[in-house]
Amino acid sequence: MALTIETESRIYRSLRAVSGITAHLVSLGFTIFVAILARPGSSLFSWHPFLMSLAFSFLMTEALLVFSPESSLLRSFSRKAKVRFHWALQLLALLCALLGLAIISYNKYLNSKAHFVTWHGLTGLLTVLYASMQCVGGVALLYPKLMKNWTLAKLKVYHATSGLVGYLLGCASLMLAMCSLWFTTTVTGLSWYLSVLCPILTSLVIMNQVSNAYLYRKRIQP
DSSP states (O other): OHHHHHHHHHHHHHHHHHHHHHHHHHHHHHHHHHHHHHOTTSSSTTHHHHHHHIIIIIIHHHHHHTTOTTTOTTTTSOHHHHHHHHHHHHHHHHHHHHHHHHHHHHHHHHTTOOSSOSHHHHHHHHHHHHHHHHHHHHHHHHSGGGOTTSOHHHHHHHHHHHHHHHHHHHHHHHHHHTTSHHHHHHSOHHHHHHHHHHHHHHHHHHHHHHHHHHHHHHHHOO
């Protein structure tokens, strides 16, 4: 029985490792795909899809996977190094998102178009605001003494949970972007369905990896 349980555990860990590797490749591949479509620099608007996909598809996915016991690219690094790397990637993601939001707002202003009137626009705005608050909340983990009435364990749980919500908001915004006129006129047929599948796949992997990373951390802590 012990051998069976150990074998099942190895299979489960292997599946999580494969799913994590898939998430790495899909997040990078989707961002490259959007960059090819948008051709950043060809117009002011072209920077918006590129920066947003870079922020919410690639950088944020990597920032969350860094804590995965099976698929982190920094498995051999210390916990402190992983936290710093996570913080740096999240900050880069936020900067890209803020710049992407500013660009699309200015582009709409130049073309006399209404702001935040679609589900994509509203979800995108909410996601950027949420990501900003999440980064501010992350400061509490870097400097837990600022939150005297909260234990570090609780702060970690709340930050991980709210971070997952923010990531899912980002994926939802990306999916809604793929329903926009710009994307649907460029990408059609099977390519469109495969594109939509990308944020769905990474969100499922991240949900599993985040929960397992948290359980793993609880198990190894004394």
